[in-house]
Amino acid sequence: xxxxxxxxxxxxxxxxxxxxxxxxxxxxxxxxxxxxxxxxxxxxxxxxxxxxxxxxxxxxxxxxxxxxxxxxxxxxxxxxxxxxxxxxxxxxxxxxxxxxxxx
Numbered sequence: 001x002x003x004x005x006x007x008x009x010x011x012x013x014x015x016x017x018x019x020x021x022x023x024x025x026x027x028x029x030x031x032x033x034x035x036x037x038x039x040x041x042x043x044x045x046x047x048x049x050x051x052x053x054x055x056x057x058x059x060x061x062x063x064x065x066x067x068x069x070x071x072x073x074x075x076x077x078x079x080x081x082x083x084x085x086x087x088x089x090x091x092x093x094x095x096x097x098x099x100x101x102x103x
Contacts, residue, residue, distance in 0.1 A: 028084035029056035029068075029077060040071035054079050058100075061085060065100035075100075 032051045033043070039050035040057050050057070057074040064075035065083045077083065082103040084094070090101035 027058055029058045029075075029082055031056055031079070033057045033059070033074065036073045038072050040074040040076045042071075042076060050074075056081055058083055058085065061099045063098050065097035065102045067102060068100075 031053065032046070032049050033040075035045060035048055035050050036059065039045050040055075042055040043050035043052045043057060055076055056079060057071070057076045058068075060070055060073050060075050064070050067081050068075035068077040068083060070076075075083070082094075083097070083100045086096060086099055086101045090096050094101035094103060
């Protein structure tokens, strides 16, 4: 007689489980960024983040995008500036600027 397989190893469960993870979100400019070294100009440390009420920042990858300036490990822009790390082509409404997409 055959006995039904009741238990699966955790590796088999992982291999058989459907992919449910959400797609990775692009890193975009924000008034609160994870602290990486010193906080950028115009930002203050708040726990493990750097925050600002009037500036936005995102991680510096190569040269900063148009409208942003380098500050330590970050690219900093004014509060109404927007950029995100580029992954392939830029979404509609944004244009490429080095490794970034900007408004």
